[in-house]
Amino acid sequence: MAVQQRRNSRTRRDKRRTHYKLAAPTLVKCPYCGAMKRPHHACPNCGRVGNEKEPAPEAAAEGQQN
Numbered sequence: 668m669a670v671q672q673r674r675n676s677r678t679r680r681d682k683r684r685t686h687y688k689l690a691a692p693t694l695v696k697c698p699y700c701g702a703m704k705r706p707h708h709a710c711p712n713c714g715r716v717g718n719e720k721e722p723a724p725e726a727a728a729e730g731q732q733n
């Protein structure tokens with residue numbers, strides 16, 4: 668296993684951390700209810716996935732406020 672030989676400088680540490688960042692999730696509008704949802708995922712508001720006419724059965728129980 669590699670063993671650290673010397674301490675990194677603050678500059679080197681901070682340069683490494685320039686890549687640490689959060690990415691905003693991609694959201695699309697649900698074609699059925701208009702809520703924002705993640706693409707290729709069931710809608711959190713109406714439970715529908717893709718071109719389904721009816722909500723997926725396991726998603727129908729949750730998120731039926733519409």
Ligand SMILES: [Zn+2]
Nearest residue numbers: 697700710713
């Ligand atoms: Zn929806």
